[in-house]
Amino acid sequence: MKLTRTKTASQWGFIAAAIVLCAITPTPIVAQTSPVTLNTLSTSEQTALRNGQTVVTGENGQYEAKILISARPDTVWAVLTDYNNFSRFLPNVVSSQLLSVNGNTKVVEQIAVRSVLGVTVRSRLRTESRENGRSQIDFRLVGGDLKTLQGFWKIESVPGSNQVLLIHQVEAQPQPGIPPGIFYGIFKNSLNPTLNAIRQEAQRRS
DSSP: OOOOTTSOHHHHHHHHGGGGOSTTOOOOSSOOOSOOOGGGSOHHHHHHHHTTOOEEEEETTEEEEEEEESSOHHHHHHHHTOGGGGGGTSTTEEEEEEEEEETTEEEEEEEEEEEETTEEEEEEEEEEEEEETTTEEEEEEEEESOSEEEEEEEEEEOTTSSOEEEEEEEEEEOOTTSOHHHHHHHHHHHHHHHHHHHHHHHHHHO
């Protein structure tokens, strides 16, 4: 399907909302069926991670992304839950605000600005997150420019090292009228820079 600049601003907003990067923010649709540790991954994934790469798998709006971070688990957790300051280190996020707190459940609103095929788009996402034991954050969309957004972030310590494995599982679906293939491509491509930005910020704080 050929895209033209006649798309409305709201339609581009739905596409750009994918780049808000799943706002670190109950139960996810993308379920973790068994514990994931570095040693349970394939040899090729372990090699890529140890070489500093981000490993992203999945298709059609359901993805898993992983990265190794040389930092303490509590430092990575502090970055993931620094809701009011995401705009300082996450790509394209220009505003992020913690709106409410109810125990370990928090609502966060993010605004992102990005150029999509030459069109500057401003998008908004409001997510509800549930923090579990300072090692996992389950999140779901409660308002904004997507049809569906939910999943989790999980921190796994790597025994015998000063590293942690950060795992991100997510499902995202666009609003009706947005070409799914284009949306999925934009969303999947956004995961690598997001995880790299989190790693850079965690290692900076270390």
